[in-house]
Amino acid sequence: MPDAPLILAIIMMIALNLYAIMGGADYGGGVWDLLAVGKRAKEQRDLIAGAIGPIWEANHVWLILVVVILFSAFPVAFSVVSIALHIPLTLLLLGIIARGTAFTFRKYDSTKDFVQRRWGRIFAVASLITPVLLGIVVGAISEGSVTADVAGKSFDQVYIKPWCNGFCFAVGGFALVLFSFLAAVYSTVFAQTEELKTDFQRRALGAQGACACLALLVFLLSERSAPGLRESLAHSSWSILLQAATAVCAVSSSVALLKRKFHIARFFAAGQVSLILWGWGLAQYPYLIRPDTTINNAQGAASTQTLLIAAIASGAILLFPSFYFLLKVFRHQIDQPISK
């Protein structure tokens, strides 16, 4: 029986995983909104809006869950990231505000084309920037220079250096292309016409290529920037297995895309992104924030941790069926404006 901090860390990883494969696709959708071209541009945009519509607020909750578990179960870690990563987190918040509100306003504002376009532009640009910042934060906590011990250090050392570097930006870019990949693959399933399916099939394959390049880049840069992470990624037996599994998923999703077996592609694409995330999580273990904040030395009260686990477990029993119900009701559903 694993102990409470480990269980909570695993729950956080699960929430992060769900956020990535569901909320992540919403971000990716924004990217394709921005890149919508050709005579079917409007159809492409509508398809994306329809797929995001009913559930983006629910998807968003996974991020909140991560934050809440972090500050209740690991209050020290919350305080450390909040101090050292103040700048990227603030920018991330601005991105989240712009994206969520622009998406909603687009839906409820005038249906005139230029108004729609204006909100759509904000939504899309924010969708592009926010995942990069998310990736930057993940990069920074893996890297090993995040500290809340500000005494005698320069502003630059504490607040800038831990995240403003090539490695973190590469991780940011990686997050962006992974999310775009997911969104494109999901859209191949949602699309109602063969032409639209083909549009997104091409996009998905392109994004898959970009994912491979950025994965390589991140790995190369990690040698200098994140030696601790690199060490456990490259030299443990579980890691080899996990990477093999990731590769299998990546190849399978690509092949399925080529053969237009879109449901299968969706399954493997989600698997691929999840495995990448868990690979990172395992390599990061037992650290929450490198170099010195771990799930054991950052933990808060044991009584709270037990109660949290109980609350989350009982909540999950209630909520997963409801969430499944929501998804089921709206599967394959192209959005229609709420009747006036």
Next chain:
Amino acid sequence: MSDLIFARAQMGFSLAFHIIFAVAGIALPVMMVIAESLWLKTGDETYKTITKRWARGTAVLFAVGAVSGTVLSFELGLLWPEFMKWSGSIIGLPFALEGYAFFTEAIFLGIYLYGWDKVNKSMHLISGWIVAISGALSAVFVVTANAWMNSPTGFKLVGNLPTEIDPIKAMSSPAALPQVLHMLIAAYAAIGLLAAGVHAFMLLRDRQNEFHRRAFGICLALGCTMAVLEPISGDLIAQMVANTQPVKLAALEGQFDTMRGAPLRIGGLPDVEKAETPFSIEIPKLLSFLAHHDFNAEIKGLKEFPREDWPPVLWVHLNFQIMVFCGIIMGLVSMCAGAIYLKTRKLPDHPLFLKAVVAISPLGLLAIESGWMVTELGRQPWVITGILRTSHAVTPMPGLALPFAMFFLVYIILAVVVVVLLIREFSRSADLQVGTAAAPAGEVSDHA
């Protein structure tokens, strides 16, 4: 100005912004399901139109509420890392529970908004109720966390750190129940009367409009009931403050000297230098009575406490006056509505009454904002009463003026957009010719 001031200002306006959407998210779904129930019961299509209108409003406001709430949960750490380090594991539980309440709300709001033709009628109504209940639960949980900051319990202090943490006990701090009641009733009263004001405004132009008559009825029924209850729960919360936070009570009332049979002050500008509150009307012994239900009870004055532990007395007192003033006016108009209804059994629609409702419609939100200023400013200089000072909780990050300015700008823009969208909704429904076919002709329905 110092970084601390900017951090406090940023926290304050983020919360003041969020609370507007939060209270709408609490009260609108209730109005929406009442309208839907009436539609199902009477078959009157006007009610269905009303339901859909309010559902649209709920959806826009919900999105902004969700986003601004997300910002808050990050801001707790970005601005107050020491506070979160100290109390994260004590008040994390209510925040986690709020997350669930929100999740439930988001799921069922999705079903409600998009499911009109996809789920059956009773499932649809049940989804609406779940949205309404989980909206209220969100508020219960966060306010519980805030109540703990005001009257901390559920841990032992060893040195400067908490041990033997009991999160359940922390959730049932003395301030929790009175604050939760007062907050929920405030949300229903404020939004009920605000919406009533909008429909009253439309009715002044077109008295026979069935859409607005029915909508006005629902709003009045909810808003007036709650506005009458609010001062009663105000009494409860005032006693709690008197018992647990004597400095805050003294600041609320501008009471500098400790005395038995303290007077209630109406108006007045507390002067901290001179330690007196001039320009006020004093009602003898009433404060002692209100605070402890005994005309001769002792009220501790500010002078009893070290000067550096005083909250900003002037602001706390003024905000308290504003809230109570709003509460009294809202309560009186509501009792008036009740009296008219009991006598005539009709929707109160006299133009004078409609004008009165329009006039008081913003007071609920004003009272909520000023009430929160009372609570939060009244707790200063502490984040956690008597335990952690705000100045020790703030982040070491310099240059907080910049994020303050950015968020301020973004929130102003958001506020403008939301107002424009809502006004457009209202003016659209002004020209609405609805339900004329389905509604029994000429019949004035009264469901108030």
